[in-house]
Every structure is written in structure tokens, then in C-alpha cells.
Amino acid sequence: MSMNISRHPKSEQNIKQDKHIACSDCALDDICRPFSIGDRIISHVLDSMERREPLAAGDYLYRKGDPLSSINAITSGTLKLLRISNTGQEQVVGFRFPGELVGEEGISPGRHCLSAVAVDNASVCKIPMDKLDAIAEKIPDFQKHLFDLLSRQCYVMHQQFSAYAARNSAEERLAAFILNVAERHSANNKTATEIQLAMNRDDIASFLGLRRETLSRSFSKLQKTDVIWAKGKTLKVLNLKELRHLALD
Amino acid sequence: MSMNISRHPKSEQNIKQDKHIACSDCALDDICRPFSIGDRIISHVLDSMERREPLAAGDYLYRKGDPLSSINAITSGTLKLLRISNTGQEQVVGFRFPGELVGEEGISPGRHCLSAVAVDNASVCKIPMDKLDAIAEKIPDFQKHLFDLLSRQCYVMHQQFSAYAARNSAEERLAAFILNVAERHSANNKTATEIQLAMNRDDIASFLGLRRETLSRSFSKLQKTDVIWAKGKTLKVLNLKELRHLALD
DNA sequence: CGGGGAATTGAATACGTTCAAAGGCCGTGG
DNA sequence: CCACGGCCTTTGAACGTATTCAATTCCCCG
Numbered sequence: 001m002s003m004n005i006s007r008h009p010k011s012e013q014n015i016k017q018d019k020h021i022a023c024s025d026c027a028l029d030d031i032c033r034p035f036s037i038g039d040r041i042i043s044h045v046l047d048s049m050e051r052r053e054p055l056a057a058g059d060y061l062y063r064k065g066d067p068l069s070s071i072n073a074i075t076s077g078t079l080k081l082l083r084i085s086n087t088g089q090e091q092v093v094g095f096r097f098p099g100e101l102v103g104e105e106g107i108s109p110g111r112h113c114l115s116a117v118a119v120d121n122a123s124v125c126k127i128p129m130d131k132l133d134a135i136a137e138k139i140p141d142f143q144k145h146l147f148d149l150l151s152r153q154c155y156v157m158h159q160q161f162s163a164y165a166a167r168n169s170a171e172e173r174l175a176a177f178i179l180n181v182a183e184r185h186s187a188n189n190k191t192a193t194e195i196q197l198a199m200n201r202d203d204i205a206s207f208l209g210l211r212r213e214t215l216s217r218s219f220s221k222l223q224k225t226d227v228i229w230a231k232g233k234t235l236k237v238l239n240l241k242e243l244r245h246l247a248l249d
Numbered sequence: 250m251s252m253n254i255s256r257h258p259k260s261e262q263n264i265k266q267d268k269h270i271a272c273s274d275c276a277l278d279d280i281c282r283p284f285s286i287g288d289r290i291i292s293h294v295l296d297s298m299e300r301r302e303p304l305a306a307g308d309y310l311y312r313k314g315d316p317l318s319s320i321n322a323i324t325s326g327t328l329k330l331l332r333i334s335n336t337g338q339e340q341v342v343g344f345r346f347p348g349e350l351v352g353e354e355g356i357s358p359g360r361h362c363l364s365a366v367a368v369d370n371a372s373v374c375k376i377p378m379d380k381l382d383a384i385a386e387k388i389p390d391f392q393k394h395l396f397d398l399l400s401r402q403c404y405v406m407h408q409q410f411s412a413y414a415a416r417n418s419a420e421e422r423l424a425a426f427i428l429n430v431a432e433r434h435s436a437n438n439k440t441a442t443e444i445q446l447a448m449n450r451d452d453i454a455s456f457l458g459l460r461r462e463t464l465s466r467s468f469s470k471l472q473k474t475d476v477i478w479a480k481g482k483t484l485k486v487l488n489l490k491e492l493r494h495l496a497l498d
Numbered sequence: 499c500g501g502g503g504a505a506t507t508g509a510a511t512a513c514g515t516t517c518a519a520a521g522g523c524c525g526t527g528g
Numbered sequence: 529c530c531a532c533g534g535c536c537t538t539t540g541a542a543c544g545t546a547t548t549c550a551a552t553t554c555c556c557c558g
Binding site: 461462465481 | 546
Binding site for chain 1: 504505506507514515
């Protein structure tokens, strides 16, 4: 389903244009699931929200150490989460797609423990932390909704961990990754079969804990066996069943 | 996979005894951090809580698929979280120690996606989901507190992921694990140097995505270099600095 | 059309796995 | 109290897979 969400044909102008569009006018509103609590009350929330903030590829949404000023929901594009080790090494610890939260890992410490970088052109909605209470007052379900989102994020992390931390083979890891991305790109419960990746191979390799060469070989293998078709950043799932099987799901 | 699920050390009596002790009488109250919001209001919370539920080693707190009826905080003992793959394979995806939450990953789906098993004799406090609102009304900070806990859990998961998913060497993984456990066993911000592990090597190996033999070799290496001292389930950190260095923290 | 980064492919190496066996710990029973 | 047995843990050697370093191809952008 790929939706044209993550495709950004040279649209710098567009990005500038929609800087302060109301979400109700936004074509992407329906995928801004996290805060789509109900048609009526959305606007209340939105009044308190900072409208969609555009990010160019490579822009930081926040950096490790920044005070956490808002919770963010992605409305378009892809972000990667980076962990910076003491030695200064960067490691990709996650990707975030439209409709998902970003920055929730810093709520408790009140300070971001990771950095978030736009992989391609992207935009996010920000809910300022200091307005959370006000919003919650207006919308009783809001807090519960956020709560659910956080919980879901916990589950996603568990899944991530079990899928990649287990010392599976490189091929299995890649299969799990593709499956995961496909599911997160799914529309109305149908796993996406054609995906436009925003990140490059190095990002994926870092995320999966593999060398770029190993990742590349794994891509080749999955192609030779007709499980996927991949060319650059375009990806098609040819054999979902086999993909699931490989991913040990 | 071994799992001593079916072993039930002769402590049924002990377990029965403390079944309904008030938390204020509980020696472990001070480590029940998650819900120790303040001396005054704890009791209000506790009135709505199911008191400490005892678990013998091998007992399930919940199983994958169970409806989520409560959020749990560990007051003593160690639990392991198991992921059950479609093929029936069990994989340890986490350990939980006193003062930590268990079961939060199921809040959003409303159903447990993992299984939780006591590794040794343990006890947990349960907060019934259907009483969450009532508690939150009495204690304004409560919801925020839970929120923080969830957020922290997210961060912990990110850490876990980056520490273990990155294809570090087995030795580095083990170092990261020991460091993590030591920090979670820390009292007033001092990393613990002597730890009594509850889980066996197989559990750790499963968690780290290593074979038991590889894990054993890594333990041996860390001992030969005087980074740790380990005998059975007793563990001492001899060189914290070097441990951190190995863990790439 | 050409330059340069990204991605892929190819061989030698290193590390974790596998299969096998031995050692150590602890509870049970004599 | 000691001996036995079972299970957990450790060690050893051959193997397989990911890594490393190097070279080539592909593709985007000027």
C-alpha cells in the first residue's frame, strides 16, 4: 500500500507551504492515528498542538540530552532513532513511520536519551508537554489513549528485541525487518506488499546489527529465492508466507 | 530449552504465610518504588490493590493470550518474560526485578503478548485494570506516575535493544547484561557489586541470543581477566570500569 | 557524459555454533 | 555421613556463518 506518504518527489516548496495547515485540512489526517480520537474532539487537541513541523532529510527532531518539550506523532516521512555510545558511535535503534510516536522514551527522565533524525523529508505533530494536562482535561480519553500508545510502543520494542536480538541468521533478521516494516505500513489490516523505503542500507545494517556487506548478501539471497524483489529503495514482498516463515514469527 | 517451570522448591508454607500482609507491614515496601508515591497516599492505592501475590519458582504470573486484568509491580524475586514463537519455541525477552513493572506490554492490546514466569520465589502487587480510574481519581499524580513508568520501560527496552541487538561479541553482550543487572540492583544510585542471580545460564543465554556454551566461555573470559568473579549464581563485579568499557556503554 | 557515493560481489579470516565429553553441584537415599 | 544420580555448567575440537578487506558495479546528480 505504500501510500504516497513516504514518497517525496522534490517537494521543498510543499513543505514550506504546509507549515501551518490545520490538520483537518491535511490529507494525511487519517493516518495520524495516534491522536485521531474522534472527529469532534480532534480540533480541541489540535488547538493545543503545534502544527506539523517539516523536517528535511538529515534534520534532527531532537538530540540526545535535549529537554523533552513535546511528544511527537509522525504525519509523513520516516525518522530514525539514534543511540550515541560513549565512544561517539551512532547506532540506529529504531525507525518510525507515519502514525507512530517519536520521543516517548524520554518522558520519564524528562530529557531525550536518543536522537531522532529525519531519513527523508518528514513532518511531525508536536504535543507540548506543558499542555498535556490541559488537553487531558478537555478530553477524558486522551490520557488513556496516550497510555495505550506508550504501552503499544513497549510491545513493539519487545517484538523488536525478540526478532533481532535472538542470534538468528542475517537472512532471518532481514526477513523479520521487512515483515515488520510491511506490517507497519499496512492499511486496514492488510500487510503492505510494496514498500518505498526511505532509509539506506547502512541504516538498516546498523539497526539489524549487521555489516552492510552481510546485509547486501542477505538481500540478494531473499531475491534469488523469490521471497522479495528489491531495487534500491523500492521493495516488493513476493512471498509473504515464506517471509513470515523465515522471520520465525 | 530447560526452564525449571515444574520445579517447586519446598516453600509452599512460606508462600502461604505472607499472602495477605498489608504492604505497610512489608519489609519490601521501600523497594516497591513504582507505587511509592508518598507515604500518605500509598495506603489509598493499596486499598484498591490486590495485595502481594506469591509465586513459586516456575509459576506463571500470566500466559501469552491471557486477558490483561492488572498491572503488576514486583516486590521480591525475579521474573522472566517469555516470547512464544509460532513454532512453540520459548525465548526469554526480559527479566524483571523488584520495583519494576510486569505486564505493561499488554495494556494496549488488552491481552498479554508474552508470558511471565517466576524464576525464583517471588511476589507481586497487582493493580486491577478496572480500578485504575478510581485510583487515579484519588491520587492525581498516580496517572502521571504510571505514565513515567511506562516511558521508562520504553527507554529500558531501547537500551536493551541497542546493547544486545547490535552484533557485538558474546563477551560484550554479557558485559552489557551484567552491567544492566547491576544497575537495576543498585540502591540509592550505587551500582551493585555483588549480585545473587536467580536465573540459570540457559535463561541468560536465551536472553542474549547465545548458546549456553558460548555464554559459558564468555563468563570464563571475564573471570580470567578479573572483570568479574562468578560462581554458580553468585556474581561479583571486580572491575566496573572495564565492565563499562566492554559494554560499550 | 563523467564523477562519486552507494550497493554489490569476491576471497581470507575470525568468531560463534555444534556435537561430544567431562566436571561440579546438590538433593536423595542408603 | 557418604555415595549415587541427575542436572547444570564448563571445556574441547571441527564446522559454518558473519566479518573484513578489496575490487567492481550500479545509480544518482551535476
